[in-house]
Amino acid sequence: MGHSSWCHTRRSEAFAKGTHVGKLTTILTCVVLAVLAETSPARAQASAAQAQSGVAPLTFREALDVATVLNLELAAIRLGRAVREAELRTAGQRPNPDVAAEITKDVPHGDLSIAFPLDIGRTRSRRIAVAKEGLAMADVDEKTALVALRRNVRLAFYGLMATDQETMLAEDVLKVAERVKEVAQARFDEGATPRLDVLAADLGVARSRADLDLARSSRRAAQAELNALLNRPPGQRLVLAGDMADMPALPTLDQVTVLAASANVELLALDRDAAIEEATLGLLKAERVPMPTFSFGAALDAPGEFTVGPHAGVSLALPFFSRNQGEIAGSTARSSQIRARRESIRRVVEARVFAALERVTAQRALVEAFRATLVPTATSLQGLAEESYRLGRSSILATLEAQRSLRDVKYDYVQALLNLQSAVADLEDILGGPIL
Secondary structure (H helix, E strand, C coil), X not given: CCHHHHHHHHXXXXXXXXXXXXHHHHHHHHHHHHHHHHCCCHXXXXXXXXXXXXXXXXXXXXXXXXXXXXXXXXHHXXXXXXXXXXXXXXXXXXXXXXXXXXXXXXXXXXXXXXXXXXXXXXHHXXXXXXXXXXXXXXXXXXXXXXXXXXXHHHHHHHHHHHHHHHHHHHHHHHHHHHHHHHHHHHXXXXXXXXXXXXXXXXXXXXXXXXXXXXXXXXXXXXXXXXXXXXCCCCCCCCCECCCCCCCCCCCCHHHHHHHHHHHCHHHHHHHHHHHHHHHHHHHHHHCCCCCCEEEEEEEEEECCCEEEEEEEEEECCCCCCCCCHHHHHHHHHHHHHHHHHHHHHHHHHHHHHHHHHHHHHHXXXXXXXXXXXXXXXXHHHHHHHHHHHHCCCCCHHHHHHHHHHHHHHHHHHHHHHHHHHHHHHHHHHHHCCCCC
């Protein structure tokens, strides 16, 4: 016999006897059973769902692993590394020599020469340094995408799990509404209650069925969102395993502050920007050194003078007017701006870490309050109200009110669980990875 059937029988006996001790004992016993039912492992639900659908349950860790490998947006961002590697190869290229050949009626009748530019200012090595810093930015881009993907998977996974809970809740509420309707119809047939009670019960059943249809539609939409992150067809069936209250142990404020300072993706991106700007400044300074071009050749066929006349030369641009003054000033200003922005972001990250940790702690406490007290109490009160109406000791309005109260409390509980996972996602965003 399930705890609901047992509570139903015991409440009937307690109300029939009319003893306060019996009523109190029954209420407390039903509360304890409701707590045990609410805190039963979600693994049993996942096993039952697997048996019905033939689909292996998917945990959050497994979903994240699949998304890390198959997510299309992340794959596109990873291809950016190849682009930056190509830019590094381009930066390392050396200038080609120039070859010139000339035939004329003038004396000498021909000329052949070759010219080699010589990088005496080490601009090539500076270009390579800039490209290497750009290549390092590819790691930051990938980490930023992984952090965003982790957040999206967490919210989509537990959002789908929340719709599963809401669907089961809507089914339970519909069963309760149908029971109340049966009681109202039986009492009306006995002449113990007006037809208004039957109409009110019918309205409750219709409302519960509409809520169930909405919950099932919401589940299909949430499933499509998670499938998109996993690179699967939107209608592919997913069965989830785990508990919405699952979360790692929270570190201390000092620990998360240190972790955020070293791994926050905004700070890492600014560090890379600063390194790129520093390398760019070095390149601009190196470009102030003129690049000479050395040429070697020979004049050909000068009758009466020579057949082959070798010659050599050098040419370079004299930096009298343009020495990259504006570019260097702009690069220096951008470096100062990046440092100022990093200091500002560092201070914001510290505040966000504190706030996110407080929100996670508060949401976890709220979830425990729902699980330990609010949901079991509302469940028992609804059962008592239904039994009281069955025995003719209260009106159907009180029964329907208790039913709505139970539904609202359970919906609030699911929302509190979802808010907990959202708060964890916010904290992981700031930390630049999972909570240690």
